[in-house]
Amino acid sequence: xxxxxxxxxxxxxxxxxxxxxxxxxxxxxxxxxxxxxxxxxxxxxxxxxxxxxxxxxxxxxxxxxxxxxxxxxxxxxxxxxxxxxxxxxxxxxxxxxxxxxxxxxxxxxxxxxxxxxxxxxxxxxxxxxxxxxxxxxxxxxxxxxxxxxxxxxxxxxxxxxxxxxxxxxxxxxxxxxxxxxxxxxxxxx
Amino acid sequence: xxxxxxxxxxxxxxxxxxxxxxxxxxxxxxxxxxxxxxxxxxxxxxxxxxxxxxxxxxxxxxxxxxxxxxxxxxxxxxxxxxxxxxxxxxxxxxxxxxxxxxxxxxxxxxxxxxxxxxxxxxxxxxxxxxxxxxxxxxxxxxxxxxxxxxxxxxxxxxxxxxxxxxxxxxxxxxxxxxxxxxxxxxxxxxxxxxxxxxxxxxxxxxxxxxxxxxxxxxxxxxxxxxxxxxxxxxxxxxxxxxxxxxxxxxxxxxxxxxxxxxxxxxxxxxxxxxxxxxxxxxxxxxxxxxxxxxxxxxxxxxxxxxxxxxxxxxxxxxxxxxxxxxxxxxxxxxxxxxxxxxxxxxxxxxxxxxxxxxxxxxxxxxxxxxxxxxxxxxxxxxxxxxxxxxxxxxxxxxxxxxxxxxxxxxxxxxxxxxxxxxxxxxxxxxxxxxxxxxxxxxxxxxxxxxxxxxxxxxxxxxxxxxxxxxxxxxxxxxxxxxxxxxxxxxxxxxxxxxxxxxxxxxxxxxxxxxxxxxxxxxxxxxxxxxxxxxxxxxxxxxxxxxxxxxxxxxxxxxxxxxxxxxxxxxxxxxxxxxxxxxxxxxxxxxxxxxxxxxxxxxxxxxxxxxxxxxxxxxxxxxxxxxxxxxxxxxxxxxxxxxxxxxxxxxxxxxxxxxxxxxxxxxxxxxxxxxxxxxxxxxxxxxxxxxxxxxxxxxxxxxxxxxxxxxxxxxxxxx
Numbered sequence: 001x002x003x004x005x006x007x008x009x010x011x012x013x014x015x016x017x018x019x020x021x022x023x024x025x026x027x028x029x030x031x032x033x034x035x036x037x038x039x040x041x042x043x044x045x046x047x048x049x050x051x052x053x054x055x056x057x058x059x060x061x062x063x064x065x066x067x068x069x070x071x072x073x074x075x076x077x078x079x080x081x082x083x084x085x086x087x088x089x090x091x092x093x094x095x096x097x098x099x100x101x102x103x104x105x106x107x108x109x110x111x112x113x114x115x116x117x118x119x120x121x122x123x124x125x126x127x128x129x130x131x132x133x134x135x136x137x138x139x140x141x142x143x144x145x146x147x148x149x150x151x152x153x154x155x156x157x158x159x160x161x162x163x164x165x166x167x168x169x170x171x172x173x174x175x176x177x178x179x180x181x182x183x184x185x186x187x188x189x
Numbered sequence: 190x191x192x193x194x195x196x197x198x199x200x201x202x203x204x205x206x207x208x209x210x211x212x213x214x215x216x217x218x219x220x221x222x223x224x225x226x227x228x229x230x231x232x233x234x235x236x237x238x239x240x241x242x243x244x245x246x247x248x249x250x251x252x253x254x255x256x257x258x259x260x261x262x263x264x265x266x267x268x269x270x271x272x273x274x275x276x277x278x279x280x281x282x283x284x285x286x287x288x289x290x291x292x293x294x295x296x297x298x299x300x301x302x303x304x305x306x307x308x309x310x311x312x313x314x315x316x317x318x319x320x321x322x323x324x325x326x327x328x329x330x331x332x333x334x335x336x337x338x339x340x341x342x343x344x345x346x347x348x349x350x351x352x353x354x355x356x357x358x359x360x361x362x363x364x365x366x367x368x369x370x371x372x373x374x375x376x377x378x379x380x381x382x383x384x385x386x387x388x389x390x391x392x393x394x395x396x397x398x399x400x401x402x403x404x405x406x407x408x409x410x411x412x413x414x415x416x417x418x419x420x421x422x423x424x425x426x427x428x429x430x431x432x433x434x435x436x437x438x439x440x441x442x443x444x445x446x447x448x449x450x451x452x453x454x455x456x457x458x459x460x461x462x463x464x465x466x467x468x469x470x471x472x473x474x475x476x477x478x479x480x481x482x483x484x485x486x487x488x489x490x491x492x493x494x495x496x497x498x499x500x501x502x503x504x505x506x507x508x509x510x511x512x513x514x515x516x517x518x519x520x521x522x523x524x525x526x527x528x529x530x531x532x533x534x535x536x537x538x539x540x541x542x543x544x545x546x547x548x549x550x551x552x553x554x555x556x557x558x559x560x561x562x563x564x565x566x567x568x569x570x571x572x573x574x575x576x577x578x579x580x581x582x583x584x585x586x587x588x589x590x591x592x593x594x595x596x597x598x599x600x601x602x603x604x605x606x607x608x609x610x611x612x613x614x615x616x617x618x619x620x621x622x623x624x625x626x627x628x629x630x631x632x633x634x635x636x637x638x639x640x641x642x643x644x645x646x647x648x649x650x651x652x653x654x655x656x657x658x659x660x661x662x663x664x665x666x667x668x669x670x671x672x673x674x675x676x677x678x679x680x681x682x683x684x685x686x687x688x689x690x691x692x693x694x695x696x697x698x699x700x701x702x703x704x705x706x707x708x709x710x711x712x713x714x715x716x717x718x719x720x721x722x723x724x725x726x727x728x729x730x731x732x733x734x735x736x737x738x739x740x741x742x743x744x745x746x747x748x749x750x751x752x753x754x755x756x757x758x759x760x761x762x763x764x765x766x767x768x769x770x771x772x773x774x775x776x777x778x779x780x781x782x783x784x785x786x787x788x789x790x791x792x793x794x795x796x797x798x799x800x801x802x803x804x805x806x807x808x809x810x811x812x813x814x815x816x817x818x819x820x821x822x823x824x825x826x827x828x829x830x831x832x833x834x835x836x837x838x839x840x841x842x843x844x845x846x847x848x849x850x851x852x853x854x855x856x857x858x859x860x861x862x863x864x865x866x867x868x869x870x871x872x873x874x875x876x877x878x879x880x881x882x883x884x885x886x887x888x889x890x891x892x893x894x895x896x897x898x899x900x901x902x903x904x905x906x907x
């Protein structure tokens with residue numbers, strides 16, 4: 001990998017470096033290498049860059065470009081990698097979480113067409129979540145999106161889902177029972 | 190038509206008319222096609238009887254009609270009822286009898302209406318048996334007497350068949366037995382003599398017959414245990430227990446202690462026989478306890494409207510009642526249920542249900558802590574002997590076992606203990622130590638270590654104080670001219686308090702310095718933190734009329750001393766000079782200018798404090814007492830206690846998860862949650878969401894990670 005010049009952030013290079021490290025994630029030192037990459041990105045500035053100009057759009061556009069060039073068929077390894085990469089690239093200064101707004105933009109982009117409750121999920125998170133999104137939550141959302149349908153069949157309340165997902169399911173159930181009631185109400189009159 | 194114009198009806202002619210009506214009635218009863226009686230029919234029949242009874246002798250046919258009334262029944266019975274009964278047997282005969290008896294009652298009702306005039310006049314005057322009775326007696330004399338033996342045999346054979354496990358028509362049985370009862374017209378002789386005596390004899394015979402069979406089949410102990418229990422109890426157990434009035438519920442409700450003991454002795458012989466009994470016991474206790482909670486809720490909500498200060502009393506009553514309830518049913522467990530573990534468990538589970546409900550926004554943990562405080566403090570709401578106090582404390586501690594938030598209790602208890610100790614409100618040192626011993630026995634040493642530290646601190650502080658007084662006596666130059674008592678405490682034992690907030694008046698600053706010097710002579714490397722919010726001052730206030738000693742808090746005293754230098758001070762001046770928060774300033778100014786004793790005059794003279802108010806020393810203040818205490822209401826600490834406990838819980842959950850994962854390395858989510866709940870259950874009942882949140886936090890902090898292939902499994906990262 002060519003060392004990228006400062007101020008010239010190239011998302012393709014970043015992604016290839018990231019996948020390189022992740023493909024050897026089982027080796028020791030992967031964490032350190034990720035941290036180094038993260039620092040170099042911080043200094044070359046996708047996030048800084050983003051902070052200075054139009055924040056979200058820039059990074060999101062970049063990710064968009066990247067997505068066009070990848071094989072993202074359902075269940076492909078590349079997609080999983082991309083999903084995790086989005087979290088990685090959206091972090092600021094090596095934090096372990098990303099802001100709600102950025103997470104929402106990321107989800108809307110990456111999970112588009114892959115998560116039947118995407119709209120509901122994003123609305124719910126936008127309304128109810130004040131704290132940043134943790135990496136574990138980010139990852140579990142992908143698993144959750146694959147696991148459940150609109151009717152939430154397959155969701156196990158005793159499972160290890162993050163609390164945010166549990167709360168989302170409760171919210172959907174409440175909404176669902178309300179809309180059933182509402183539908184009933186309409187048909188009665 | 191009037192009397193004299195009326196044509197005399199002779200018996201034959203009149204009866205012919207009546208006969209038609211009676212035949213119609215019989216046809217209806219027999220189910221033959223026949224139109225229903227109209228009200229006109231009925232009126233005509235009644236009128237005919239009326240007329241025939243009101244004609245002048247010899248045309249008054251009352252006696253004849255009375256006889257004919259009876260004959261009509263006799264005729265119907267002999268021609269229709271008896272023949273139909275005679276051809277039927279056993280169960281079919283019973284069914285026929287039930288049907289006939291029902292019909293007969295209908296017939297009596299209708300005929301006695303037709304002939305009603307006889308009842309009103311003729312029968313009353315001659316004291317004859319009334320129509321209704323005549324009708325029923327006919328059935329008894331003609332039908333019942335004939336068939337009763339057959340009926341009895343048929344019924345008993347039915348019962349025997351059920352004893353052998355056959356399904357029988359219980360409704361039929363009940364209807365037949367009703368006949369035995371009703372036929373007595375209000376007395377039970379028929380039932381008792383014609384049926385019950387036989388049944389009892391037969392039952393005895395049945396079981397002795399059974400017994401001899403069983404004896405042939407089984408060894409003696411087997412016989413005693415297996416068979417008798419099975420046949421007599423097991424089969425009927427649930428029915429016996431659930432009988433509404435005399436079942437287990439009823440016995441508990443009516444406190445039938447002897448019957449309950451008997452029930453226990455019977456059911457403990459059946460395998461798993463006590464399970465339903467203990468379930469009912471649990472239900473019963475839960476219902477009673479929940480009723481107490483409801484009652485306390487109600488009285489608390491009624492009370493709120495009036496005065497909030499007195500609310501404590503309601504809770505006091507509630508805890509007392511819960512203790513009484515516990516005493517009562519613990520006695521049941523010990524005596525009636527012979528200390529059986531199943532019933533201890535039932536009692537525990539029942540109390541856990543309603544003891545964790547809380548009353549009117551106060552958790553039960555808080556209620557119990559308040560209850561203890563009221564008992565242990567001077568002038569508490571209850572006046573009890575030493576023995577009674579000991580006993581009550583013992584019981585409160587027992588109740589605590591049912592409370593899941595023991596940590597919350599501990600925190601509330603500690604707050605209240607602190608107040609008792611620091612403000613010298615504790616009534617008796619021995620009781621304080623005794624309850625701590627009890628708590629320690631039940632909840633472990635960790636639970637009480639801080640509280641014990643607090644009590645010990647206070648003893649040490651007293652020694653320290655006398656040392657300080659000696660020091661002052663021997664160093665006359667050091668004496669600040671004010672009596673000073675300092676209570677030195679160990680930070681970790683006590684609840685956390687705000688420190689160093691108040692700008693102390695110079696007089697007091699001197700005191701603090703003197704003490705610090707003294708303390709340094711005693712110990713090295715110890716840091717003193719002064720908590721003025723807990724201090725009390727006795728100050729002499731020179732009013733126009735006389736000097737009065739005021740007992741106030743350090744905050745209040747500091748505020749009052751400001752007026753030695755200025756006559757008038759505005760709210761904001763007071764606030765800056767004291768360096769306190771708005772909350773504190775409002776609270777203390779209110780106590781000095783708006784409450785019972787108005788030491789300060791406020792402009793404008795209103796009931797509340799606002800930031801634009803101006804204050805002035807009230808030189809005209811007077812009171813008949815030479816010494817008065819001006820209370821400063823304590824801040825409501827409830828919210829802070831709950832927050833503190835929540836924070837502690839987060840640490841406790843973290844520690845527990847890490848402990849478990851450290852030893853297990855890899856563990857499924859559910860198992861981790863279960864073990865965590867189990868570990869922490871001694872102190873509190875963590876909810877699943879809280880545990881999950883802590884797990885997520887530990888993942889972020891790299892203590893745990895999810896398994897790559899199964900997100901429901903966690904790994905410990907060393």
